[in-house]
Amino acid sequence: MNKRWALLSLCLGLFLAQTDTTAVNLALPAIGAGLHGSLVHLQEVVDAYNVAFAALLLTGGTLGDRFGRRRLFRTGTAVFVAGSVLCALAPTMPLLVAARAVQGAGAALAIPQSLALLAVTFPGHRERHRAMGAWSTVTGVALASGPVLGGFLVEHAGWPAIFWLNLPIGLAALALSLAVPESADRHPRGLDLPGQLLAVVFLGVLTFAVVHTDLAAGVAGVLAAVAFLLVERRKQAMLPLHLLRRGPLPAASSVAFCMTFAMYGFLLLAGLYLQHDRGAGALLAGLELLPMPLLVVVGSPLTARLVTRFGPRPAMIGGMALIGLGLGAFALAGPGIPLPWLELVFAVLGAGLALNAGPVVGVAVAAVPPDRAGLAAGVVNLARLSGAAFGVAVLGAVLAAAGLRMALAAGALVGVAGAVLAWRGVQSPPRKAAEVATAGFDELAPNNSTENATSSR
Incomplete structure (x- = not known):
């Protein structure tokens, strides 16, 4: 039973970070109206979280290795919850932006520990993969529910409700984390x-x-x-810069940067467009966005089969090409695009994300020796978060200066660039990358994690 509580705790921590990201995008118009914020302020609300998360991500993993992963998971979750309360109570845009940075710092401390703690809690091969399946399912559920849940809360309880929701979930994660065994690295890397x-x-x-x-x-x-x-x-x-000089890891990181640059920038544009230009309420906007996360949830298992058979390269090229195609079609149609075609665009973008999100991590991890797998995963996740931050900043700036069409076109170009990078740079062995992309949980486990585990305290 303790293992079930431990798994639930780690999944709740992941759910917090995943849901909050998508829910906030649907709340941006309400936040702008309530706190008298401009587009620049709304970009800062999104990017304060992304920048703090990205900048502290690698150090968060190192701190967990050194001081205990459960301790850092609990600390990060507590910081995230505190930041959420500050967000809900923020009376001005600058204070909301600062509170979002606190949330990002908490996520950077907590999230890198969750995968390693699953390896410690579930040492057996079969139970480990079952736990990983549950952990991955939570990602899909959070992605699919975030827009609808965020839209519902904003429409019926106001934008602070999306942050208040984090309080009970975070407290439950903290209470249940007492069932998680502690672990640390016997020879941790030094702090930089x-x-x-x-x-x-x-x-x-x-x-x-x-x-x-x-x-x-x-x-x-x-x-x-x-x-x-x-x-x-x-x-x-x-x-370590030598890992980024050549080979699949820098290619995968570049593709990951392009993917989140285009998609996170698009989510900012979509939340504003659906509510401002089309007059949809927050809940209706969340429902209209639903084809995108649903295609990610449905398409990810299919992608795993494709990668197993053909390797990660075709999936990554196709995924980034679909992202570029979806954004380009939207740009050509313009703000007056009929709703059925808009829903098709969202579905195409979701399919592109499903094709690329798993394989890009698999290629990165397969590119290095097993004892560097965790570091490689951290590098590609750093690229993802950095892409998200710059995508929101750049596409928001283009929107303000040149309008929606040009912002979408800029995102489409970055998607096409990602496809070219995947075509030219991803040459990893299909079998190894496929194993990591679909079920390579063992590759991401901390070194000697079972031996390093201590009893729950």
Whole structure:
């Protein structure tokens, strides 16, 4: 029974982070109206979370290895819940943006621990894969329910309700996490404080520069990025640059960046378009978006079969091409697109995401030795979150300057670029990448996790 409670705790923590992301996009018009926020403010609401999550992600994993993964999972969940309460109570846009950054920091501490803790809690091969199946199912459920749940809460209880909902879920995750066994790495990597500080600075400043079209901030962000790359050449770097010089890992990370750049930027545009341009309420907007997450949920198992048979490369090329095609078709049709065609666009985008999301991680992990699998997964997830942050910033800025068509066209170009990158750069052995993409949970488990596990405290 304790294992079931442990699994539920880890799944609830994942559900918090996944649902909150999609629900907030549907709440943006209501947030803007309630707190008198402009489009720039709404971009900051989304990106404060993405930047904090991305900048602290690798350090979150390292802290868990060093100080205990259950401890960091509980700490991160508590920080996320505290940030959610601050979001719900925020009386102004700047305070809401700051509270969203707190949420992102909490997610960066908690989420990297969940997969490793599943490996500790379920050491047997069969039970481990069952647990991974449940964990993956939660991702799909959160993705599918987020828009509808967020729309319902905004329409019937106001936008703060989407943050208040995190309070009982987070407290339940914390209470149930007492059933999770503790684990840590006997030989953890050292903390990279200079690299961590520069990562926060360059991601935050560059995103600010794009959102505000601030040239001076852009120069400062580029300088911080250069300094980060120089610092990360050290032996104890949190991001070993030698892994990114050539091969499938940098290709997969680049594709992951393009995928989330296009899709997260699109989610910002879609939430505003459906409610402002088409006059849909928040709940109706969530229902209209539903074909996209449903195609992800239905398409992911089918993708696993395709990858097993043909390898990850065709799925990634096709997935990114569909993302580019969907956004390009929407751009050509313009804001007056009939609803049935719009629903088809959402379905195409969901199919593209389903084809690419799993294989891109599988290729990254298969590109390195097993003892580096966790680090490779962290690198590709860092690319995903960075793409999300810049996608929201860039496509939002294009929307403000040139309108919806141009913003969608920019997203379409990035999707096509991702397809080209997958075509040119993904050459990993199909079988190994397929195993990791579909059921490679063992590859992501922490080193000696079973031996390192201690009893629950």
